[in-house]
Amino acid sequence: MSDSMASSLCITAIPNVPDIVEGDDLAAIVGDCLVASGHMPVEGDILCVAQKIFSKAEGCIYPLSTITPSPEALRYAEELGKDPRKVEIVLRESAEVVRAFRHPGQSEGTMICRHRLGFISANAAVDESNIAETDAAMTLPPDPDASVVAMRDALEARFGCRIGVVMTDTFGRPWRIAQVNVAIGLAGVPATLREQGNEDAWGRTMKVTEAAFADELAAASGLVVKKAAKTPLVLFRGLDWSPSRSKAEDLLRGKQEDMFR
Amino acid sequence: MSDSMASSLCITAIPNVPDIVEGDDLAAIVGDCLVASGHMPVEGDILCVAQKIFSKAEGCIYPLSTITPSPEALRYAEELGKDPRKVEIVLRESAEVVRAFRHPGQSEGTMICRHRLGFISANAAVDESNIAETDAAMTLPPDPDASVVAMRDALEARFGCRIGVVMTDTFGRPWRIAQVNVAIGLAGVPATLREQGNEDAWGRTMKVTEAAFADELAAASGLVVKKAAKTPLVLFRGLDWSPSRSKAEDLLRGKQEDMFR
Numbered sequence: 064m065s066d067s068m069a070s071s072l073c074i075t076a077i078p079n080v081p082d083i084v085e086g087d088d089l090a091a092i093v094g095d096c097l098v099a100s101g102h103m104p105v106e107g108d109i110l111c112v113a114q115k116i117f118s119k120a121e122g123c124i125y126p127l128s129t130i131t132p133s134p135e136a137l138r139y140a141e142e143l144g145k146d147p148r149k150v151e152i153v154l155r156e157s158a159e160v161v162r163a164f165r166h167p168g169q170s171e172g173t174m175i176c177r178h179r180l181g182f183i184s185a186n187a188a189v190d191e192s193n194i195a196e197t198d199a200a201m202t203l204p205p206d207p208d209a210s211v212v213a214m215r216d217a218l219e220a221r222f223g224c225r226i227g228v229v230m231t232d233t234f235g236r237p238w239r240i241a242q243v244n245v246a247i248g249l250a251g252v253p254a255t256l257r258e259q260g261n262e263d264a265w266g267r268t269m270k271v272t273e274a275a276f277a278d279e280l281a282a283a284s285g286l287v288v289k290k291a292a293k294t295p296l297v298l299f300r301g302l303d304w305s306p307s308r309s310k311a312e313d314l315l316r317g318k319q320e321d322m323f324r
Numbered sequence: 325m326s327d328s329m330a331s332s333l334c335i336t337a338i339p340n341v342p343d344i345v346e347g348d349d350l351a352a353i354v355g356d357c358l359v360a361s362g363h364m365p366v367e368g369d370i371l372c373v374a375q376k377i378f379s380k381a382e383g384c385i386y387p388l389s390t391i392t393p394s395p396e397a398l399r400y401a402e403e404l405g406k407d408p409r410k411v412e413i414v415l416r417e418s419a420e421v422v423r424a425f426r427h428p429g430q431s432e433g434t435m436i437c438r439h440r441l442g443f444i445s446a447n448a449a450v451d452e453s454n455i456a457e458t459d460a461a462m463t464l465p466p467d468p469d470a471s472v473v474a475m476r477d478a479l480e481a482r483f484g485c486r487i488g489v490v491m492t493d494t495f496g497r498p499w500r501i502a503q504v505n506v507a508i509g510l511a512g513v514p515a516t517l518r519e520q521g522n523e524d525a526w527g528r529t530m531k532v533t534e535a536a537f538a539d540e541l542a543a544a545s546g547l548v549v550k551k552a553a554k555t556p557l558v559l560f561r562g563l564d565w566s567p568s569r570s571k572a573e574d575l576l577r578g579k580q581e582d583m584f585r
Contacts, residue, residue: 072548075332183499233533237498238444239575241516241536243543245500255502272494274546275502282504283544285535286563287333302547314500 075102076287077296085122090217093296102298104218109227109252109302111244111284113295114203115190117210117230123202125152139163143172149189150174152200156187178203181315182247184234203232207248208310215250225306227252231281244285246277246314251306253277254313275314276304336363337548338557346383351478354557363559365479370488370513370563372505372545374556375464376451378471378491384463386413400424404433410450411435413461417448439464442576443508445495464493468509469571476511486567488513492542505546507538507575512567514538515574536575537565 077100081092093112097104104110118124132140132147136154140147143165154160157176161183165172176187180203190201204210211228218226230248235241246254258272284297338361342353354373358365365371379385393401393408397415401408404426415421418437422444426433437448441464451462465471472489479487491509496502507515519533545558 071334071336073332073334074544236536238577239506239536239539240577241534241539241575243536243539273502275497275500275504276547278500278502278504279543279546282540283335283547285540286537286544286560299547314502316499316501 072299072301074283074287075100075298075300076294077102077298078294080116080294080296083116083119085120085124087120089116089120090214090221093214094218094221096296097298104222104224104226104298105300106224107226107300107302107304108224109229109280109299109304110214110218111229111231111280111297111299112211112214113288114188114207114230114232114247115201116295117204117207117248118190118201121204121210123204124199125202127198127200139174143174144169145171145174149186149191149200152202153187153189156189156202180207180247181312182232182234182245184232188232188234188247203247204230208250209248211248211250225251227304227306229277229280229284230311231284233285244281244288246281247311249277249307249309249311249313252280252309253304253307254309254311256304277309277311277314333560333562335544335548336361336559336561337555338363338559339555341377341555341557344377344380346381346385348381350377350381351475351482354475355479355482357557358559365483365485365487365559366561367485368487368561368563368565369485370490370541370560370565371475371479372490372492372541372558372560373472373475374549375449375468375491375493375508376462377556378465378468378509379451379462382465382471384465385460386463388459388461400435404435405430406432406435410447410452410461413463414448414450417450417463441468441508442573443493443495443506445493449493449495449508464508465491469511470509472509472511486512488565488567490538490541490545491572492545494546505542505549507542508572510538510568510570510572510574513541513570514565514568515570515572517565538570538572539575 077096080096127148130148130151132151136147136151140150158179159177160174161177162175173185177183178187188203207230211230215228228250229246229252231244232247233242234245254277256274256276288294338357341357388409391409391412393412397408397412401411419440420438422438423436434446438444439448449464468491472491476489489511490507490513492505493508494503495506515538517535517537549555
């Protein structure tokens with residue numbers, strides 16, 4: 064691409080995605096929504112898809128009435144003012160509770176957990192909002208990378224072009240308030256783009272520049288998503304990228320690099 | 325906006341921004357680049373502008389030969405394998421060193437600092453790359469909010485429409501590798517968009533949903549920025565937002581909310 068040309072990226076929230084229920088063929092539904100909205104995928108497109116529709120299609124919703132809390136769950140629930148059945152689900156999803164606290168004035172405390180998939184987030188990414196069941200909790204799908212790879216393969220076969228798919232979830236951050244979407248599943252999309260060792264525009268070697276490409280996509284998808292209007296599907300067109308075998312775990316720091324141990 | 329319509333956002337890296345030097349009228353240069361590239365601002369546009377061109381225009385570049393390290397800087401430099409003069413600049417920019425470490429195999433350690441403006445980042449956001457001087461370090465501008473407000477005011481006066489301006493910088497994250505851009509200065513742009521307390525699409529009350537809007541913009545700007553091609557200027561068109569008096573510090577957690585104390 065010439066330096067003198069402006070390069071534009073278009074990000075579109077695909078409307079009218081129906082409510083998803085267990086067993087739905089998500090790739091078929093997503094493909095139909097793309098067609099219906101006039102956004103047939105073309106070579107190089109990337110789709111960001113919200114985790115919650117994968118979790119719904121894959122049946123990752125647990126009615127609280129079916130959950131028996133463990134003694135550990137009862138202890139955390141007492142300390143944090145939480146429903147012990149929800150805590151039980153959080154603990155089942157977690158490899159480790161990194162931190163549990165309840166700030167003064169908070170009605171309910173927070174558990175920062177390392178999910179069994181490695182992601183560190185509040186409540187092991189267990190979600191109560193945006194599910195139709197009022198007394199239920201939703202977990203991440205068992206293998207987000209596999210879920211988006213299957214969707215990517217089906218969409219590529221249907222539309223005859225190479226695309227990427229990213230599964231996104233909404234996480235908080237330790238030092239900055241509010242939430243941004245991050246990438247928790249990758250199909251074809253590079254986790255990061257390294258500029259490490261490249262020369263910068265002034266001819267000096269840049270020591271460390273590695274953009275978290277998949278997380279940039281996820282964060283950008285939040286700009287067009289309106290949660291209240293159910294838009295879990297966001298199309299990116301005009302990106303400069305090459306297919307990759309990255310997995311979402313490629314975005315995670317190793318424990319030895321964790322700054323907080 | 326109707327639910328049945330796809331809503332599109334376009335993000336454009338504005339090309340041919342010249343090298344910036346101390347004393348440059350940045351708003352005039354940015355305005356000229358927008359015009360030259362055929363992207364006259366329209367009502368509701370938001371510009372993300374990289375911190376480094378503000379720092380250059382405002383003369384925040386310090387030749388290392390002029391720096392005398394303090395005893396504290398000498399101690400950190402010895403421990404971390406860093407240039408004591410660079411450490412001295414980092415310490416001058418910092419309110420607090422949150423963490424200093426050198427992982428096995430790292431030639432140079434890392435200082436995680438709370439900048440005097442409140443941002444927590446590596447080396448207090450002091451930068452060595454992308455500056456023409458080889459033995460110099462670049463700091464953040466003294467008041468990033470004021471810098472972008474001045475630019476916003478000048479551009480609004482010139483183009484006769486209401487726009488927003490965000491100053492971005494590239495930060496690492498504690499639990500995830502690689503970098504994303506974050507917002508460090510705001511003019512007119514809301515720091516966050518609260519959906520807290522809104523009903524979700526299923527009629528349930530969502531307890532906590534607050535999107536870090538300005539950080540989403542900053543992260544998205546990284547998708548079109550090519551560092552090696554000097555594109556510090558990114559235009560967003562098609563966003564749904566209302567002007568705000570947010571400051572960049574509105575994105576920072578209070579110390580009492582910090583999960584790592």
